[in-house]
Amino acid sequence: MDMKRRKFLKIAGLSTIAGIGAPAAFERLLNGEVPTISHASSQSESHSESEKPTGKRYGMLINLKTFREHQGMAEKCVKACHTVHNVPDFQNPKDEIKWIWETPYENAFTSKSHYYKNEEVHNNDALVLCNHCDNPPCVRACPTKATFRRDDGIVAMDYHRCIGCRFCMAACPFGARSFNWRNPRGKDEKSGRYFIDRATYNKEFPTRMRGVVEKCNFCVERLAKGLQPACVEATGHTKALIFGDLNDTNSEIRRTLSSNFTIQRKPEAGTLPSIFYIL
Amino acid sequence: MYDSKLVITGLAIFVILMTFPLWYNGGNAGDLPKVEKPTNYKQCVEDAAYMRTSHMVLLDDWRDEALREGKREKVKAGDIEVEKSLMNGCMMCHVDKAKFCDQCHQYAAVKPYCWDCHFVPKETL
Numbered sequence: 298m299d300m301k302r303r304k305f306l307k308i309a310g311l312s313t314i315a316g317i318g319a320p321a322a323f324e325r326l327l328n329g330e331v332p333t334i335s336h337a338s339s340q341s342e343s344h345s346e347s348e349k350p351t352g353k354r355y356g357m358l359i360n361l362k363t364f365r366e367h368q369g370m371a372e373k374c375v376k377a378c379h380t381v382h383n384v385p386d387f388q389n390p391k392d393e394i395k396w397i398w399e400t401p402y403e404n405a406f407t408s409k410s411h412y413y414k415n416e417e418v419h420n421n422d423a424l425v426l427c428n429h430c431d432n433p434p435c436v437r438a439c440p441t442k443a444t445f446r447r448d449d450g451i452v453a454m455d456y457h458r459c460i461g462c463r464f465c466m467a468a469c470p471f472g473a474r475s476f477n478w479r480n481p482r483g484k485d486e487k488s489g490r491y492f493i494d495r496a497t498y499n500k501e502f503p504t505r506m507r508g509v510v511e512k513c514n515f516c517v518e519r520l521a522k523g524l525q526p527a528c529v530e531a532t533g534h535t536k537a538l539i540f541g542d543l544n545d546t547n548s549e550i551r552r553t554l555s556s557n558f559t560i561q562r563k564p565e566a567g568t569l570p571s572i573f574y575i576l
Numbered sequence: 577m578y579d580s581k582l583v584i585t586g587l588a589i590f591v592i593l594m595t596f597p598l599w600y601n602g603g604n605a606g607d608l609p610k611v612e613k614p615t616n617y618k619q620c621v622e623d624a625a626y627m628r629t630s631h632m633v634l635l636d637d638w639r640d641e642a643l644r645e646g647k648r649e650k651v652k653a654g655d656i657e658v659e660k661s662l663m664n665g666c667m668m669c670h671v672d673k674a675k676f677c678d679q680c681h682q683y684a685a686v687k688p689y690c691w692d693c694h695f696v697p698k699e700t701l
Contacts, residue, residue, distance in 0.1 A: 447646060455643050456693065482692075501664055506692040521648045 354431065354450035355515055356543040356571035357529075358550050358559065359424055363537035365417065370532060371399050371424045377531035378513070383504045385481035385492035392478040396513040397426040397528055406574075408565055418576050426528070427452065427473040427513035428562060428570030438468035444510075450543070450571055451515045461508040470566040473512050480507040543571060609683040612675035619654030620669075632688070635662060663694045671697045 364371050378384070378397045385394055399422035406423070429452045436446050443458035444465055466474045481504050484491045493504060502518065505511050516526035524530070529538045541550035559573040577583070620627055622634065638660040641647040650657035651665075659665040670676045673696045681688065 445644060447644065449646065453643060455639070457639065500695055503663065503693040503695065506689075517643075517646070521642075521646070 350544045352448055352544065354543045354571065355429065355520075356450070356541065356550060356573065357426075357515075357526075358539040358553055358573045358575065360537050360539075360575045361418070361421070361423055362575055363532075363535050364424060365421050367535055367537065370535065370537060371422065374424060374528040374531045374538070375399070377527045380494070380497050381499050381502065381516075381519075381527040382514075383481075383493050383498050383502055384511075385477075385479075385504075386494075387479060387492055388485075392476075394475040394477065394481070394511060396475075396511070397424065399423065400425050405562060406560070407563060409560070423574070424528075425471065425473075425562070426572065427515075428471055428568065428572045429513075429515055431569035431571065432567065434468040434470070434566075434568055435465035435474065438464040440464065447517075451517055453514050453517055454510070454512065456503075456505055456509050456511065459509040461510065463510060465510055470563050470568060471570075474510050475512065476510050477505050477507050481505055606683075609679040611679050612672060614669040614671070617654065617656065617669045621651045621653045621658055635666075638665075662690060667697045673697070 375395075375397050379386070379395075382396060384396055387393060402419045402421065402423055405425050411419075429450060431450065433444075433446055433452045435444050436452060439445075440462060441458045441460055443456070443460070444452065444454045446452050461476065463476055466472075466476060479492070481492055516524070519526060526538075526540055529540045532538045539550045539553055541548040543550060543554075545551060554573060557575050559575055561570045561573055564570070622630075627634070642660045648660060650659055652658075653669075658668070667673070673691070
């Protein structure tokens, strides 16, 4: 037979690949496992109304209208949260730690582009925090289960287990997670200023340590005592932030949601956020 | 065996050096740590023997229950009820870390990293 070794090896290799791959492909096609049309993630995983949810799912409604009427209130919320949770202030955007913060409109709502925009909405910052997603990508990314979704919908963290790999930060589409590049209990070498204000820090809540990721915990420790989250408390009676159970049809948040037009951040990411906005 | 004299003397010196702490102290384990117990309270959440050997297991269990399962109901310790918390539970009675925790931890040469994040009572951060 007139065949070169090179040619023989080529044919042998190709037939092996075909032999291994073909039966599997045929089986899947014949069983109809491959859908003929693929869905975008936001379509296939919408909040289905047919399935009745059970248990609690905490959520929050942020009324940016009220925040625009009360200038300076958003800063108060940030301050309240960061004081209660001993969040360090490194005064450097590179290693900034934030649980709740203000961000320009186009950064918060990236997919909401307008040709003729409402100047007032666009020129005011939006208050953003962890969205406590129903389908949290950070939880799937975490290799140690340091971050997890509780039965009440809160995406919480166990800092003891965090190994600082920062996969969760890469997975979160909202940038809601911060890494402790420095020791939060330390102080600035030049000015001698402590990163956590010693006059106001909360002695009943721990700090974090260098090398762990941290984020908003929806004030689980305050909810356990029957209190509202610190940011909600900071808004007083303005109703700018409404916190409650999204699965309870009679809750204030559900009634407000059904009587107003609200949006979520980046619904196209398919993470099903629990934070809603009135613009 | 080549150089058997050198090898055997070398081994003997090695063994003597490695066991030095054992025979030098003559089996005496040193002064046992003296732990200062809280004066106002008589009873802990579990008996003393269990707490001595397994308090770290209890703390881990409390952490997982409180944090992951949301089971934050208080635990009975004699007449009082204690929060499932190191800072807001244990350290409410055992107020002095240096005279309680550190005594045994130093003796047993263990370095738990609790205090990297948690506050010691009366601590100024």
